[in-house]
Amino acid sequence: MNHRCVSRRAVAPAHGLHLRPLAVACASMLIAIAVAGPASAQEAAEQQPTAPTVAPTAPQDAGNAKMDRRDKNGKKRPARTVTDLSGVIVTGISSSIASSMKAKEDADNIVEAISAEDIGKLPDVSIADSLSRVSGLATQRADGHANAIAIRGLSPDFAGTTLDGREQATIGENRGVEYDQYPAELVNGVTIYKTPDASLVGQGLSGTVDLHTINPLDLSRRTLVFNVRGEHNSNGSLNPGTGTGTGGHRASFSYVDQFLDHTLGVAVGIATADEAIQEKQYQAWWWSVDNGSAGIDQNWGGPHTPGMPDNVISQEGMQLRAQSQNQKRHGLMAVLEWAPNDAYYSKLDMYYSTFSKRKFTNGAQWSSSPYDNVAYDHVQTSPGQPLPIVTSGTILGIAPILQNEYTREHDKLYSIGWNNKLYLDDWTLMADLSSSSARVKLHDAYLFSGLANGAFTSVDFNTPSGFGYPDFRPAVDLRDPGMVEFTDPDNYGYDGREEFDRQDDTIHGLRLQASHPVGWIFSDMDIGLAWSDRTKTKHADVSFAYLNGNGSTKDTYQNHFSAPINPSLLYNPTSLGYGGISGILNYDVLGALYGNQFYLVPKNGQGDWSRNYTVEEKVPLAYVKFDIDTHVGDIPLRGNVGVQFVHTDQSSRALQTNGDALVGAITDGAAYNNVLPSLNLVAEIRQRQYLRFGLAKTMARGRIDDEKVATSASVSQITNGPGAGQVLWSGRGGNPRLRPYVAVGADLSWEKYFGKASYVAAAVFHKNLLNYIYNQTVLDYDFSNYTNDTPTLVPTSNIGSFTTPENGTGGKMDGLELSGALEGGLLAPALEGFGAQANFSLTNSSIPLSSIGAVPGGPKTLPGLSRKVANLALFYERHGFSIRVAERYRSSFTGEAVALFDQLGYTKILANRQTDLQLGYAFSGGRWDGLSLLLQVNNLTNSSDSTVQIATLPNNVPLTRPLEYDTWGRTVLFGVNYKL
Numbered sequence: 001m002n003h004r005c006v007s008r009r010a011v012a013p014a015h016g017l018h019l020r021p022l023a024v025a026c027a028s029m030l031i032a033i034a035v036a037g038p039a040s041a042q043e044a045a046e047q048q049p050t051a052p053t054v055a056p057t058a059p060q061d062a063g064n065a066k067m068d069r070r071d072k073n074g075k076k077r078p079a080r081t082v083t084d085l086s087g088v089i090v091t092g093i094s095s096s097i098a099s100s101m102k103a104k105e106d107a108d109n110i111v112e113a114i115s116a117e118d119i120g121k122l123p124d125v126s127i128a129d130s131l132s133r134v135s136g137l138a139t140q141r142a143d144g145h146a147n148a149i150a151i152r153g154l155s156p157d158f159a160g161t162t163l164d165g166r167e168q169a170t171i172g173e174n175r176g177v178e179y180d181q182y183p184a185e186l187v188n189g190v191t192i193y194k195t196p197d198a199s200l201v202g203q204g205l206s207g208t209v210d211l212h213t214i215n216p217l218d219l220s221r222r223t224l225v226f227n228v229r230g231e232h233n234s235n236g237s238l239n240p241g242t243g244t245g246t247g248g249h250r251a252s253f254s255y256v257d258q259f260l261d262h263t264l265g266v267a268v269g270i271a272t273a274d275e276a277i278q279e280k281q282y283q284a285w286w287w288s289v290d291n292g293s294a295g296i297d298q299n300w301g302g303p304h305t306p307g308m309p310d311n312v313i314s315q316e317g318m319q320l321r322a323q324s325q326n327q328k329r330h331g332l333m334a335v336l337e338w339a340p341n342d343a344y345y346s347k348l349d350m351y352y353s354t355f356s357k358r359k360f361t362n363g364a365q366w367s368s369s370p371y372d373n374v375a376y377d378h379v380q381t382s383p384g385q386p387l388p389i390v391t392s393g394t395i396l397g398i399a400p401i402l403q404n405e406y407t408r409e410h411d412k413l414y415s416i417g418w419n420n421k422l423y424l425d426d427w428t429l430m431a432d433l434s435s436s437s438a439r440v441k442l443h444d445a446y447l448f449s450g451l452a453n454g455a456f457t458s459v460d461f462n463t464p465s466g467f468g469y470p471d472f473r474p475a476v477d478l479r480d481p482g483m484v485e486f487t488d489p490d491n492y493g494y495d496g497r498e499e500f501d502r503q504d505d506t507i508h509g510l511r512l513q514a515s516h517p518v519g520w521i522f523s524d525m526d527i528g529l530a531w532s533d534r535t536k537t538k539h540a541d542v543s544f545a546y547l548n549g550n551g552s553t554k555d556t557y558q559n560h561f562s563a564p565i566n567p568s569l570l571y572n573p574t575s576l577g578y579g580g581i582s583g584i585l586n587y588d589v590l591g592a593l594y595g596n597q598f599y600l601v602p603k604n605g606q607g608d609w610s611r612n613y614t615v616e617e618k619v620p621l622a623y624v625k626f627d628i629d630t631h632v633g634d635i636p637l638r639g640n641v642g643v644q645f646v647h648t649d650q651s652s653r654a655l656q657t658n659g660d661a662l663v664g665a666i667t668d669g670a671a672y673n674n675v676l677p678s679l680n681l682v683a684e685i686r687q688r689q690y691l692r693f694g695l696a697k698t699m700a701r702g703r704i705d706d707e708k709v710a711t712s713a714s715v716s717q718i719t720n721g722p723g724a725g726q727v728l729w730s731g732r733g734g735n736p737r738l739r740p741y742v743a744v745g746a747d748l749s750w751e752k753y754f755g756k757a758s759y760v761a762a763a764v765f766h767k768n769l770l771n772y773i774y775n776q777t778v779l780d781y782d783f784s785n786y787t788n789d790t791p792t793l794v795p796t797s798n799i800g801s802f803t804t805p806e807n808g809t810g811g812k813m814d815g816l817e818l819s820g821a822l823e824g825g826l827l828a829p830a831l832e833g834f835g836a837q838a839n840f841s842l843t844n845s846s847i848p849l850s851s852i853g854a855v856p857g858g859p860k861t862l863p864g865l866s867r868k869v870a871n872l873a874l875f876y877e878r879h880g881f882s883i884r885v886a887e888r889y890r891s892s893f894t895g896e897a898v899a900l901f902d903q904l905g906y907t908k909i910l911a912n913r914q915t916d917l918q919l920g921y922a923f924s925g926g927r928w929d930g931l932s933l934l935l936q937v938n939n940l941t942n943s944s945d946s947t948v949q950i951a952t953l954p955n956n957v958p959l960t961r962p963l964e965y966d967t968w969g970r971t972v973l974f975g976v977n978y979k980l
Contacts, residue, residue, distance in 0.1 A: 198642025769810025
C-alpha cells in the first residue's frame with residue numbers, strides 16, 4: 001500500500017486529495033526558496049496580496065468529511081494545525097497560478113482550479129470572467145459582461161453549479177447559474193470538475209463548477225482588507241436624464257479572525273458595485289430578395305417593390321437602439337468555523353446578495369418590406385454572394401416606429417449551509433443541512449410613438465456590406481416633439497405594453513455521509529445519502545396600453561388616435577449618432593404610462609399564460625465511493641471508483657389555454673431512476689508527471705421551463721379529407737414527464753508539472769449522448785386530464801397530436817484540450833518575473849438530424865458549441881510592479897432562436913475576442929506597506945457581439961447576412977487596495 005505524504009484537514013471534501021491550503025502555499029514557497037535561492041524568495045515576499053485569503057488548493061464542498069490525518073495509533077483526528085503567515089507570504093500572479101496548479105495536480109479527478117489571488121488580480125466583474133479563462137470553458141456575454149459558462153462545448157444548461165458543494169437556486173427560468181450574481185471579491189476559489197466521482201452531488205452532464213467560501217481557521221492572524229475602484233464607460237451617456245451615466249464604483253471589505261485559542265474562526269465579507277452600462281445596438285430584421293426570379297414578387301406572390309433592382313439582396317427592416325443600464329449589486333458572505341476538540345468540527349456559512357437593474361432602451365425602427373408599400377430610389381449595390389447586396393439609396397414611404405422602454409429587475413439570492421463532522425476512532429461522520437433561494441421581480445413597460453397624423457417620410461441609407469454600424473438619415477427630425485406623438489405607427493393594435501413577473505426558486509437539502517478506512521487497493525470508503533427538494537414558481541401578468549379613445553369598450557382596439565407627448569416628461573434626446581440618426585425623443589415612460597393619456601387592459605396571451613407555472617423536483621440519492629491508493633509495479637496509482645443512485649420525482653402545476661383564452665389548470669408529473677457509475681485513475685508515471693483516466697455516466701435534467709405542464713390545447717372538427725367529421729384534440733406545451741439528458745464520457749489526460757508555477761497538459765475526451773431532448777409532435781398523446789372548453793364539440797377520442805419536448809437519441813462529442821503555464825525565469829535569468837498562461841480546446845460534435853426536426857438551417861452540431869476556444873495571458877511582476885494582458889477567444893456557434901409564429905429557428909453567433917489589461921503597483925515596507933494601486937481596462941478593443949442570418953433563397957440557395965451588431969465600449973477602472 002502506498003501512503004502518500006499528504007496532510008489532509010478536517011474541512012477538506014471527499015473529492016480526491018484534500019490538501020490544507022496554507023500548507024500547500026507554504027510548501028510552494030519553500031520549493032521556490034530551495035530552487036531559486038534567497039534573492040528570488042525576497043522578491044516574492046515583496047509582492048503584496050490583493051485579497052485577505054489564500055486560495056484553496058482542493059475542493060471544499062459539503063461532502064468534506066474526508067481527512068487522513070492520523071495519530072500515533074493510526075486513528076483519524078481533525079487537522080487543526082494553524083500556519084503562521086506573518087513571516088512567509090505567498091502572493092502575486094505566479095503564486096496564484098501555482099496554487100491553482102497544485103489543486104489540479106493533487107486532485108483525484110480531472111479538474112481545473114482558480115485561486116482567490118487569480119480572481120482578484122484580473123479585471124473581473126464577477127467570477128464568470130475568471131471561469132472564462134479556464135481550459136475547455138467558454139463564456140456567454142450579457143450586458144457586455146461574462147454571465148453564463150459553457151463547459152466543453154455544451155450549453156450552460158448542461159453544467160452543474162454548487163456553492164461549497166450545495167446546488168444553487170437560480171434567477172433564470174432554467175437551471176443555469178448567472179455568475180454575475182456572485183462578486184469575485186467574495187469567492188475564495190473555484191474548482192471545475194470535468195470528471196465526476198460518486199460523492200459529487202449536484203453534478204452536471206458537461207461538468208460541475210464548485211464555488212468555495214473561505215475557511216477562517218486557515219489563517220493564523222486577524223486580517224482586514226479594503227478595496228475600492230472607480231470605473232468609467234467609454235460609450236458615453238446614450239440616454240440622458242435617466243440617471244444611468246457613464247461612471248460607477250466597486251468596493252469591498254473583508255474581515256477574518258480567530259478566537260478561543262484558534263478553535264473559533266470568523267470571516268465576513270461585504271462587496272458592493274454600482275455600474276453603468278451603455279450599449280449601442282443595430283439589428284437588421286431580415287434579408288431577402290424583393291424583385292426578380294429570386295424575389296418575393298415572383299416566388300411568394302408578394303407585391304413588386306418600385307425602384308428596387310431585380311435579384312439583389314436587401315434589408316426588410318431595421319432598428320437602432322441605445323440601451324443605458326444601471327446595475328447595483330450588494331453581497332454579504334459570513335462564515336463561522338468551530339473546531340473545539342479533536343472529535344468535532346462545524347462550519348456555518350451564509351451568502352446573500354441583491355442585484356438591482358434599471359434599464360432604459362430607446363430606439364427607432366421601421367419596416368422596409370414590400371408588404372408595407374415602400375419604394376426605393378438611387379439604389380446602389382456591392383458585390384456579394386449569392387447575389388449583389390444593396391448598400392445605399394433612399395427608402396420612400398417609411399413609417400418610423402419609436403419605442404421607449406423601461407425595465408427594472410430586482411433579484412435576491414440567499415444560501416445557507418451548516419456542516420458538521422464527528423470523528424469516532426476510524427469513522428468520520430458528516431451531516432450537512434442547506435437551503436438556497438432566489439427571488440426575482442421584474443417590471444417592464446414600453447410605449448410607441450411615431451410621426452403625427454400617420455405621416456410617412458423617406459430615409460437615406462448607407463449600410464456596410466459586412467459588419468458595423470449603418471448611416472441612416474431620415475428626412476424628419478425624430479427629436480422634435482412637434483413631429484413625434486404617441487401613436488401606433490405600424491398598426492400593432494395597441495399603443496404600449498406593461499409586464500410584471502415574479503419568480504421564486506428554492507432548494508432545501510440534507511446530506512449524510514460516513515467514511516471509514518478499508519484495505520486491499522483502497523484507502524477509504526464513503527457511503528452517503530442525500531435529499532433535495534427544489535420548487536420553482538413563475539408568475540407573469542401582461543397588460544396592453546391604449547390611448548384614451550382608441551377602444552370604446554376598453555378591450556377592443558377600434559380607432560387609431562395619436563396624442564402629443566407631455567413636455568414635462570421629456571429628457572434630452574437619446575443619441576443614435578453612431579447609426580447616423582442624430583437623436584430621438586427620450587421621455588419618462590412610467591410618467592407617461594401612469595398619466596392621464598393611457599389606460600391599461602389585462603392581456604395575457606398564450607405565451608404569457610404559459611409562464612405561470614410551478615415545477616417541483618424531489619431528489620433522494622445514495623452513493624458509495626472507494627478511494628484507490630496502490631501501486632502497479634513501481635508506478636503509484638490513486639483515484640476512486642463508485643456509483644450514485646438517483647431517484648427523481650418531478651411534478652408540475654400550470655395553466656391550460658385554448659389559444660389566448662384561459663381554460664383551467666392542469667397537474668402532471670413522473671418519477672424515474674438513474675444509476676451513475678464513475679471511475680477516476682491517476683498514475684504518476686514519473687516525478688510530477690501524471691496520466692489520468694476518467695470514465696463516468698452523467699446526467700442533466702431538462703430545462704425547467706420544458707418540464708412545466710403549461711399547455712394550449714383545444715378540440716376541432718375535421719371538415720374534409722380523411723377523417724372528415726371527427727373531432728380531435730391537438731395542442732402544444734411543456735412535458736412534465738421528461739427524462740434527463742444522459743451521457744457516457746471517457747477522458748484521458750497527461751500532465752507535467754515543473755518549476756513552482758509551470759506545467760503543460762494535454763487531454764482528450766469523448767462523450768456519447770445516450771438521451772437528448774428536442775421538440776417533436778406526438779400523434780398518440782393522451783388528453784384525458786384536459787378540459788374541453790368547447791361543449792358543442794365532443795371529442796371522438798381523448799388521443800390526439802401534441803407538440804412538446806421529447807426524449808430521443810443523442811449524438812456524440814470529441815475534444816482535445818491543451819493548456820500550460822511557463823515562468824520566464826526557467827528560460828533565462830533575464831526573463832525573471834515574466835510569465836505566460838495559455839490554453840486551447842478543439843471540440844467536434846454531431847447529433848442525429850431527427851433530433852433537430854430537419855429545421856431549415858438547423859445545425860449539424862450541438863447548438864451552442866464553439867469548435868475552438870482559446871485563452872492567452874502574458875504577465876510581468878517584480879519589485880512591486882505588475883502588468884497582465886489577457887485575451888480570450890471563442891469561435892462562432894449556432895444558437896437556437898424563436899422566429900415568427902413560435903417556429904424554431906437558428907442564428908449563428910460569430911467569433912468573439914475580448915482583451916483585458918491590468919497594471920498594478922504594490923508598496924512594500926514603510927508607511928505604505930499593505931497598499932496597492934490598480935488600473936484595469938475591461939474589453940480593451942471594444943469587441944462586438946455579432947450574429948448572422950441563416951436562410952435559403954429559392955432553389956435552396958443559401959443566404960448568410962449580418963443580423964445584429966452590438967458594442968458596449970471599454971470599461972476603465974482605477975482602484976486602491978489596502979490590507980491590515
